[in-house]
Amino acid sequence: MASPTFGNRTAPRPGGRSARVQEAVHRATRELTAEHGREALTVPMVAARAGVTPSTIYRRWGDLAELLADVSVERMRPDGEPADTGSLRGDLLAWAEQYNEEMSSELGRAMLRDVLSAQSPDARPSCRCADFIALQIGVLLGRAQARGVTTPPVGRVMDTLVAPLLFRLLFTAGPVTLDEIAGWVDASLTTASP
Amino acid sequence: MASPTFGNRTAPRPGGRSARVQEAVHRATRELTAEHGREALTVPMVAARAGVTPSTIYRRWGDLAELLADVSVERMRPDGEPADTGSLRGDLLAWAEQYNEEMSSELGRAMLRDVLSAQSPDARPSCRCADFIALQIGVLLGRAQARGVTTPPVGRVMDTLVAPLLFRLLFTAGPVTLDEIAGWVDASLTTASP
Numbered sequence: 269m270a271s272p273t274f275g276n277r278t279a280p281r282p283g284g285r286s287a288r289v290q291e292a293v294h295r296a297t298r299e300l301t302a303e304h305g306r307e308a309l310t311v312p313m314v315a316a317r318a319g320v321t322p323s324t325i326y327r328r329w330g331d332l333a334e335l336l337a338d339v340s341v342e343r344m345r346p347d348g349e350p351a352d353t354g355s356l357r358g359d360l361l362a363w364a365e366q367y368n369e370e371m372s373s374e375l376g377r378a379m380l381r382d383v384l385s386a387q388s389p390d391a392r393p394s395c396r397c398a399d400f401i402a403l404q405i406g407v408l409l410g411r412a413q414a415r416g417v418t419t420p421p422v423g424r425v426m427d428t429l430v431a432p433l434l435f436r437l438l439f440t441a442g443p444v445t446l447d448e449i450a451g452w453v454d455a456s457l458t459t460a461s462p
Numbered sequence: 463m464a465s466p467t468f469g470n471r472t473a474p475r476p477g478g479r480s481a482r483v484q485e486a487v488h489r490a491t492r493e494l495t496a497e498h499g500r501e502a503l504t505v506p507m508v509a510a511r512a513g514v515t516p517s518t519i520y521r522r523w524g525d526l527a528e529l530l531a532d533v534s535v536e537r538m539r540p541d542g543e544p545a546d547t548g549s550l551r552g553d554l555l556a557w558a559e560q561y562n563e564e565m566s567s568e569l570g571r572a573m574l575r576d577v578l579s580a581q582s583p584d585a586r587p588s589c590r591c592a593d594f595i596a597l598q599i600g601v602l603l604g605r606a607q608a609r610g611v612t613t614p615p616v617g618r619v620m621d622t623l624v625a626p627l628l629f630r631l632l633f634t635a636g637p638v639t640l641d642e643i644a645g646w647v648d649a650s651l652t653t654a655s656p
């Protein structure tokens with residue numbers, strides 16, 4: 269897994285002018301998307317609502333696709349610690365079921381699309397999105413380790429549980445079932461065969 | 463897995479007017495992308511090169527993102543049967559290594575981005591892309607079955623080999639190693655634990 273890439277240009281020093289601009293532009297993007305739909309969005313519209321010049325947006329985000337990706341990544345930033353159910357299997361199940369519920373919604377699919385549509389080569393939005401997931405999974409594994417439980421590495425859970433879940437959300441039309449999620453959770457907890 | 467969705471509006475009767483329009487528009491899109499880059503592409507540009515009206519393109523593809531996705535899906539359609547190495551493990555390794563090589567290239571990443579950026583709710587381009595993969599995997603499994611080998615179902619190979627490969631291509635910055643691919647191939651061939 270790539271290591272977390274916080275502290276890049278999209279996470280400016282809190283309270284500074286840069287942070288205020290980001291907050292205003294993000295808020296304008298969210299509001300205008302809700303009001304008009306993302307197909308109708310333009311950089312000048314967002315700039316006018318945010319009270320900045322279009323060139324401020326182009327300079328900072330490059331283009332509309334990158335701005336939308338940045339806003340979507342921020343929406344995908346976890347609110348807090350994932351639920352503690354008392355067991356690693358239970359924690360992974362609860363996390364995966366909630367993630368599936370959020371990401372299979374209309375809004376969730378649109379966010380994933382935004383994140384994957386941006387071209388930015390540095391600090392790719394999709395990598396930041398995977399970093400958020402890896403951090404959440406890491407919290408669950410750390411919690412189990414603190415109880416003395418032997419756990420798989422984060423990367424194994426990413427490949428065995430997160431990857432099929434995201435693959436199915438992105439590449440297939442049908443819903444993911446709870447049985448399938450449970451199967452991936454169990455596979456991620458099974459020691460890899462020699 | 464979703465079943466293959468051929469026979470939709472993007473696969474018209476060969477030789478008809480509809481097929482000729484599709485071929486001309488696809489060719490114009492590929493040529494103009496190569497000449498000017500996809501950022502510079504517009505529907506009127508493609509229409510002029512293909513010798514059709516812009517409204518023909520809007521009527522048939524909806525918007526530029528859907529056209530780009532359709533062209534990219536067609537480029538991802540396999541040329542023929544995957545390589546026959548004499549063993550299922552060898553066949554899966556060879557398929558996955560080649561797929562990884564193609565899709566980790568600049569062009570491959572751009573095609574995946576096109577396919578995932580389109581919004582078309584019916585016959586989503588990403589589903590057609592997954593169908594192509596599932597058909598190729600099905601050929602490999604059928605080949606092994608004909609030799610009397612017991613094989614996993616296609617869905618298991620999709621979740622255990624294809625999903626982590628695509629996840630890593632889409633959501634992480636680093637390259638996928640041959641060791642990792644071999645690990646996923648072996649996991650897909652291991653009977654799931656009870």
